[in-house]
Amino acid sequence: MISDRQINDKAYTHNIDPELTYIYRYGYKDAIAEMREAEHKPLQLRISDWEEKTFPDGNSFSLMSHLAKEIIELNLAVNGTGNIAEELADCLHLLFGIASKNGIDLLKATEEKFAINQKRQWGTPDENGVVEHIR
Numbered sequence: 001m002i003s004d005r006q007i008n009d010k011a012y013t014h015n016i017d018p019e020l021t022y023i024y025r026y027g028y029k030d031a032i033a034e035m036r037e038a039e040h041k042p043l044q045l046r047i048s049d050w051e052e053k054t055f056p057d058g059n060s061f062s063l064m065s066h067l068a069k070e071i072i073e074l075n076l077a078v079n080g081t082g083n084i085a086e087e088l089a090d091c092l093h094l095l096f097g098i099a100s101k102n103g104i105d106l107l108k109a110t111e112e113k114f115a116i117n118q119k120r121q122w123g124t125p126d127e128n129g130v131v132e133h134i135r
């Protein structure tokens with residue numbers, strides 16, 4: 001039987017998309033089933049299911065603590081020391097995790113809050129440029 005390492009080496013040597021190596025490992029039927037599931041399963045669920053399996057002891061508090069660290073990394077990235085896209089994604093992954101642990105569909109909640117924000121009146125920027133809605 002060919003090992004994962006050998007498959008990865010062959011994929012690299014022959015410039016094959018690493019995702020295609022899944023087919024060699026698990027067979028065509030499983031690969032297709034996995035792709036179909038990924039296509040239809042919302043991103044929040046795919047991420048939070050993975051988080052549940054990978055970090056079974058995680059909870060809202062640990063995810064919030066991690067998010068606080070990632071916000072600092074995002075701040076550094078925005079200010080020139082890091083990859084902004086990666087740090088945004090780290091934050092979103094954790095937000096998805098917190099949402100799932102609290103039974104919230106984050107994209108649906110975001111749509112609903114967006115509709116509320118669009119109807120609000122907004123104040124003037126503070127010294128940092130932050131604008132809050134008028135209460």
Ligand SMILES: [Mg+2]
Nearest residue numbers: 070073087090
């Ligand atoms: Mg990060």
